[in-house]
Amino acid sequence: MLIDQAKIHVKAGDGGKGCTSFYRDRSVRKGKPNGGDGGDGGDIIFKVDKNIRTLLDFQYNRHFKASGGSHGSSNNKKGHSGTDLYIRVPPGTIIRDVATGFVLRDLKDAGEEVRVAVGGRGGRGNSKKSLATAGEKGEEKKLELELKLIADVGIIGYPNVGKSTLISHISRAKSKIANYPFTTKAPVLGMVRINEVDLTFADMPGLIEGAHKGRGLGDEFLRHIERTKILLHMVDMAQREGRDAFSDYESINRELSLYARHVAKKPQVLACNKMDLPQAGDNLDKFRKKIDKKAFPISAITGEGVKELLDEIQKNCY
Template sequence: MFADRARIIIRSGKGGDGHVSFRRELFVPDGGPDGGDGGKGGDVIFEVDEGLNTLIDYRHRRKFSAQDGQEGGKRRCHGRNGEDIVLKVPQGTVIKEAKSGQVIADMSGDNRRQVILKGGRGGNGNMHYATSTMQAPKYAQPGQEAIELEVLLELKVIADVGLVGFPNVGKSTLLSRVTNANPKIANYHFTTLSPNLGVVDMEGGGFVIADIPGLIEGASEGVGLGHEFLRHIERTKVMIHIVDAASVEGRDPVDDIHKINAELAAYNEELAKRPQVIAANKTDAIYAEEEDPIARLRREFEPQGIPVFAISAVTGAGVKELLYHVQKMLRALPQEATVFEQEYDPQLHLPGENLPFTVTKSSEEENTYLVEGPRIEKMLGYTNLESEKGFQFFQNFLKDQGILEQLEALGIQDGDTVRIYGLQFDYYK
């Protein structure tokens, strides 16, 4: 089974907690703090594996976790770092944040390995919090939390040219003639249920061509397997529309081109604007003496800048001319591959990092200001305000987050009171 889509949950390792301990040695009755730091949590890393061509490995397993960092130990022992987890994916896999659909990373081009989630930072042991006024701190910093994220993996085939058309128009037959690919060929609708890739070897430079499974009306709305197929042509530079010029199954080739372009535009407007060429196939089966279907196609589309080539994928007639024209089109286009830019950075969405807070003037107490919000509460949970170093960290936090600036904007004066949950401070600039 071809698997080109998977939804999984990834989790980085939690940072190990810092340790609280004190030296206890013979003849050293009052040893200082010697609690070690916690280890860093493991990262979640995605890596391209050239031996893979589907995402089947992620269909039967849902959650992937890196290892947590180890807690710090006595005698300043540093906790062991958690092991990374490396997830292998085929080239062309796009990693998206599941809820928003925004791109986190595109594993194609030069991007062969990328850290998607960084492991949590290890917490400081109590040896870091000793001061002249607090020589025996009974506090250590917790490790940074793990990050858990649901991601969508989508395999978008990397090919220069995409073959599009309705079922049974001859895409697989053409691909088997011009490349080393061996697609299954049979006279059934939805014969091709997975993209077939092949390399066209030509003098002066070949190109990769993909037989995209047959479209049907409503594909852009997900009818049939529409979305499963359309995503594979998002990277292609040129599209070859293959139509049944002989109308063997009663289809109108001109109408087919309009319908396919409508589906492309409905799915992604940029796709409909890509350079196109029409391959009017099955010319060996044209027997009618009425209007020439090739001439009709040319009258309709060549004024729009879309050339029409009469071919027979079975006999090979006209195929060489089509391929040389496509090669010429590709040479005139930018050579760099289509790579999707990052839209979502998980590091900007760390637990608690972007939680809101409010700064208000109390309506009940004179010269009193209130600072509240889950982010403030979280910060207080891992800050030792009894130590000089911890209180300095707290002051810097208020400044860096713009809280002091907001207090001044509300008119706070020296000596006024600031309440933060159960804590109360006098403000001095």
């Protein structure tokens, strides 16, 4: 199970100030007190939205503030209340208060709501008995959001084909990239927005022959792709160090079927990487003759062809 997390700061609106004012007209210079109360501050409310699937938005937007109540005014006019701020989160989001460590709510069903910070009450206007008061402050909290995710897309392929380079190019995930096999030792998650749809990609450690029996980094990682919707199978068109793209492609597919039939049957999108290197064009022509499937030529480094690849992935997912 992969986990998406975000830390945010919320502040409910402050209450408006109560007003100090006295009735006046031509004959009365200082009549009865008539200061209105301040309006209440807006609350912060989380709401489950089933169209959201990740916590991606919270990478960009971490501070949330509801509007304050307005001040009271003369003639006993109460200030307007602040507007509640709704924060939309995906189903399955757990909200934890950082200060106390307590889980405020485990939001599961679409439409479910939870009020996490309450707006300050408006201050009282002056009256016969008392002076006007200031509004209360709105509640302020640091919250940790957590979402257990099943990745939509598992990126698989031989070691060193450029899986981590691709996920780093398309998402904010920082997956270690290096020119040696088995650089990636555990799945790394990246969130990508394609044509208004959020998809979760999981960069996997490289697979080799015998992976289903635990060779290389083994079957533990095959487990992670079991529940993904589709697989992005990457092959290296540079074919250096005596590798052959077609036999790599076949042996990975063989490993998948030896591991589990339902994994082998998952839809695959095929990306032919490192097309920026000189010999890649010829290798691609040869490779295409041997397969009966559409191959997307890309360069994870320059970004060439990546848009077309992502469009195809999105069509296959939702």
